[in-house]
Amino acid sequence: METTTHSPRVYWKTCAALMALLAVTWSIGYVNLGSFNLVVALAISISKALLVALFFMHMKGSSRLLHFAATAGVIWLLILFSLTLGDYFTRDRGSSQVTPSQIPEHFDGER
């Protein structure tokens, strides 16, 4: 019989890999890597998400249409993040250099 699912071996191997990555995330959480803690944690989370999507959710071997729908979600998420963070991370740029003389005389509101 032709199947679209994988053999149980594949699922148990995926499970083992996920558990191993969980153990790594958990132990890295007790080591001080500075800002790399977040980078490593996110890299591991993305790897785990990929394992789940590829094997459990059968992205591996799915039609292009499904790849397209799944990728669209991620791309829109990236747009959401890049536009909003682009604003937040550049919002106060230069504001500290504003001297009183640069404020228009008729300006009477709060900045």
Place this chain on the structure above:
Amino acid sequence: MNPGSTAATPFVHEQFETVEQQRSAAQLGMWVFLATEVLFFGGLFLAYTVYRSLYPQTFATASHHTEVILGGINTGILLFSSTLMALAVRAAELRNRKRLVWLLLGTAFLGVVFMAIKGIEYHKDFVEHLVPGSHFVWHEANQSHAEIFFWLYFAMTGLHAIHVIVGIFVLLTLAVLARRGKFTTGHHTPVEIAGLYWHFVDVVWIFLFPLMYLAGHR
């Protein structure tokens, strides 16, 4: 109902030509729904990113007040439940009714265990006055920033918990129908797309665990 085509394939709805076409339509629908879910959770993840970048120290301190051991165990439970779910889809495809029912029940059971542990955690947080609002008590610096962390903690884990609860009911319903042999006669699409949902909920938690429990090293 179209009596002409129902004799051979009783589970193909009239707008579809074949089982395969019906199956790919259902899969596409689920993936599009999951894309909207990515953005639903995405807004909260974005809020988390903005506030953590503004108050990294307080987020690290506040994160230490979460129950990392319970959170870690719960991560393992969800990963294992996803494995059972994947095996359930295979059992349905291989028309193994008994195994399908047990795997669906097993997956739902692990979901219940997850919620029970989450409940213990929420209770601890409540007793320790970590719930934002007038009862919030914070003995370290920057109380209002810590409150933002816990607001996000409850909003994000809470929204995730609602998804788990919905998933448990879906799985139990499927288990009842599977027992009646609904998915082991060549039509297992409902099991398959419920599986996609369950795996998605797992993926959300995969990101929540390090962000909530391990923000800044312990």
